[in-house]
Amino acid sequence: MTDHHIPQTMGQQFGRRSWAEPWKIKMVEPIHMISREQREQAAADAGYNTFLLRSADVYIDLLTDSGTSAMSDRQWAGMMLGDEAYAGSVNFYHLEEAIQTYYGYRYIVPTHQGRGAEHLISQAVIKKGQFVPGNMYFTTTRLHQELAGGTFVDVIIDEAHDPTSLHPFKGNVDLDKVQALIDREGADNIAYISLAGTVNMAGGQPVSMANVRALRELCDRHGIRVYLDATRMVENCFFIQEREEGYADKPIAAILKEFCSYTDGAWMSAKKDNLVNIGGWLAVNHEDVFDLARNMVVVYEGLHTYGGMAGRDMEALALGIVESVQDEHVQARVGQVRYLGELLTDWGVPIVQPVGGHAIFLDAKRFYPHIPQNQFPSQTLAAELYLDSGVRSMERGVVSAGRDPKTGDHRYPALELTRLTIPRRVYTQAHMDVVAESVKAIYDNREQTHGLKMVYEPQYLRFFQARFERI
Ligand code: F0G
Numbered sequence: 111m112t113d114h115h116i117p118q119t120m121g122q123q124f125g126r127r128s129w130a131e132p133w134k135i136k137m138v139e140p141i142h143m144i145s146r147e148q149r150e151q152a153a154a155d156a157g158y159n160t161f162l163l164r165s166a167d168v169y170i171d172l173l174t175d176s177g178t179s180a181m182s183d184r185q186w187a188g189m190m191l192g193d194e195a196y197a198g199s200v201n202f203y204h205l206e207e208a209i210q211t212y213y214g215y216r217y218i219v220p221t222h223q224g225r226g227a228e229h230l231i232s233q234a235v236i237k238k239g240q241f242v243p244g245n246m247y248f249t250t251t252r253l254h255q256e257l258a259g260g261t262f263v264d265v266i267i268d269e270a271h272d273p274t275s276l277h278p279f280k281g282n283v284d285l286d287k288v289q290a291l292i293d294r295e296g297a298d299n300i301a302y303i304s305l306a307g308t309v310n311m312a313g314g315q316p317v318s319m320a321n322v323r324a325l326r327e328l329c330d331r332h333g334i335r336v337y338l339d340a341t342r343m344v345e346n347c348f349f350i351q352e353r354e355e356g357y358a359d360k361p362i363a364a365i366l367k368e369f370c371s372y373t374d375g376a377w378m379s380a381k382k383d384n385l386v387n388i389g390g391w392l393a394v395n396h397e398d399v400f401d402l403a404r405n406m407v408v409v410y411e412g413l414h415t416y417g418g419m420a421g422r423d424m425e426a427l428a429l430g431i432v433e434s435v436q437d438e439h440v441q442a443r444v445g446q447v448r449y450l451g452e453l454l455t456d457w458g459v460p461i462v463q464p465v466g467g468h469a470i471f472l473d474a475k476r477f478y479p480h481i482p483q484n485q486f487p488s489q490t491l492a493a494e495l496y497l498d499s500g501v502r503s504m505e506r507g508v509v510s511a512g513r514d515p516k517t518g519d520h521r522y523p524a525l526e527l528t529r530l531t532i533p534r535r536v537y538t539q540a541h542m543d544v545v546a547e548s549v550k551a552i553y554d555n556r557e558q559t560h561g562l563k564m565v566y567e568p569q570y571l572r573f574f575q576a577r578f579e580r581i
Pocket of ligand 1: 173174175176223224225226248250251306310339341342378379380381390
């Protein structure tokens, strides 16, 4: 017998070395798949909108990574240390210190979640009629900019709008587009640059350090400030570490601090990177902006030392920030997303490439080429996936894009995507297998699938509450 016939473990056989999550499970939450018949009923009751499903009717919930992460035992212990004083809670000072330490900004205003901070920064720094250039819109961000009298202008690189482009930093700002806007409208008519890392609507795509550095230089020449949507900035730093020269040996925490140093402040949905179920913050370096925001927070959120969060929430958040910047945590988090992406890619399912930080984005235009965009291919895909396996995903296409405030027509984005968003530290590899197999099953059945028509449309952020019927 040759060596080849000696039984070996798989590891020895392939020289294979797997990685695993840097945690083990201490408490479980049972989940259960209801029958196909019940799913048909639940989908119809929800108007084929996954936001209107009851969570008890969902098996694997990939609607969002927002507020859906599992907290650690240390964070839960922190919940018991809540100082629920109305003013000057101990936990606020822990939070302030964590943000100053890891993000590096000077002044902190807590808010109940990300859009609370978006409201404050938009109202504080946008003058009516000003432009707000940004690396692709995000739904709530752009709405708050518009409500403050601003006009959002997309200045992301063209590659971001192409789901097949393999550009390593598809979140980058196109500096020529910024320069052209400055030349056309004048620097005084630009409120600030709205920079997001990673870019959610582009597929969780990162911005490079070189790009933010160059953006900073350009803005310095014109006296324009740069504010960062730091919601998934830690994941952005993972891609810099992986792809950008000179950063392979730098810890995520150091990369984060450097990136933020090129910006004047940030707003944060702490429900994502920061590993909490609720919370947000605004952090800025300029005292004038801080004064305005701190004054406004007492009108809209709560006193400036809690901003809508309980003391215990701020403690969990302060601890979550520290956990969120640990290299092995971020590697496992993005690694799990990538695992799902690789399965789907191997099976020929069209997804946004390269795979981003928080989600797999199915490319509904290529998935259902026979369904026109005004019959909502991404919405259809989300409904079909739920019907097949009880997996909940989210539309990120024409429904999310809403209507043009001037013409009233649908905005038809180049990207018509369905997002499978992975909560942090919640699901296992086996869950990812189940999801991938279900996507494959509906892909195989794609030619038999018809689109949807919208039968109810709310005025703001319509994707949350719109209702549809099958065609
Ligand atoms: N910015 C980005 C990039 C976001 O993804 C979100 C929320 C917000 C701001 C607003 O924060 O929800 O705490 O008020 N995104 C969620 C999602 C809803 O599912 O992508 P929030």
